[in-house]
Amino acid sequence: EAQVTQNPRYLITVTGKKLTVTCSQNMNHEYMSWYRQDPGLGLRQIYYSMNVEVTDKGDVPEGYKVSRKEKRNFPLILESPSPNQTSLYFCASSVEGSNTGELFFGEGSRLTVL
Amino acid sequence: GQNIDQPTEMTATEGAIVQINCTYQTSGFNGLFWYQQHAGEAPTFLSYNVLDGLEEKGRFSSFLSRSKGYSYLLLKELQMKDSASYLCAVHSWGKLQFGAGTQVVVTP
Numbered sequence: 001e002a003q004v005t006q007n008p009r010y011l012i013t014v015t016g017k018k019l020t021v022t023c024s025q026n027m028n029h030e031y032m033s034w035y036r037q038d039p040g041l042g043l044r045q046i047y048y049s050m051n052v053e054v055t056d057k058g059d060v061p062e063g064y065k066v067s068r069k070e071k072r073n074f075p076l077i078l079e080s081p082s083p084n085q086t087s088l089y090f091c092a093s094s095v096e097g098s099n100t101g102e103l104f105f106g107e108g109s110r111l112t113v114l
Numbered sequence: 115g116q117n118i119d120q121p122t123e124m125t126a127t128e129g130a131i132v133q134i135n136c137t138y139q140t141s142g143f144n145g146l147f148w149y150q151q152h153a154g155e156a157p158t159f160l161s162y163n164v165l166d167g168l169e170e171k172g173r174f175s176s177f178l179s180r181s182k183g184y185s186y187l188l189l190k191e192l193q194m195k196d197s198a199s200y201l202c203a204v205h206s207w208g209k210l211q212f213g214a215g216t217q218v219v220v221t222p
Contacts, residue, residue, distance in 0.1 A: 031208075040214060042212045048208055056208060059211065102147075102159035107155075107156050
């Protein structure tokens with residue numbers, strides 16, 4: 001089954017404790033991206049990747065890192081989480097970037113930073 | 115930068131038609147997406163407009179006018195399951211910016 005898988009789905013952590021949210025897709029998509037969704041603000045892009053070893057900042061990259069060592073994986077790293085990073089996070093992928101096809105979203109990861 | 119505006123909420127009755135408008139101001143433009151998102155779930159793709167005009171897909175249609183920076187999503191023959199948030203998103207050089215979403219409430 002074609003899918004985008006995120007882990008963990010739910011996480012409560014404390015300020016400063018490094019964490020990684022994994023994202024994996026099995027559709028051989030070149031493009032992958034991370035978003036956070038907050039009430040009243042909609043989805044905001046954190047980072048995106050057009051292909052392996054190519055990553056770029058979205059609109060809200062501060063406090064986050066990403067890597068794209070393999071085509072299928074695009075982990076989101078919070079080196080030192082802070083309470084303002086409490087949010088619902090979505091990973092998404094598509095073929096050749098979103099100009100040719102739909103974005104497939106993962107189920108979301110709800111992160112709480114205390 | 116980009117500004118994407120859409121109404122916060124719309125209410126309509128079952129069987130009716132609702133039109134959700136989206137206006138945008140962007141420094142670049144490759145296309146415009148519409149997504150549907152039910153509460154607590156991931157967004158699901160509805161449509162993608164690159165050229166001006168109307169694209170119809172069953173009960174849903176999407177329109178784009180690039181010169182006016184305007185799009186709308188038309189939902190016909192509304193069903194209760196159409197109650198959801200509808201997200202307008204502009205694609206520009208790999209970046210994808212979403213509006214805050216329009217919550218559509220369908221009443222019996």
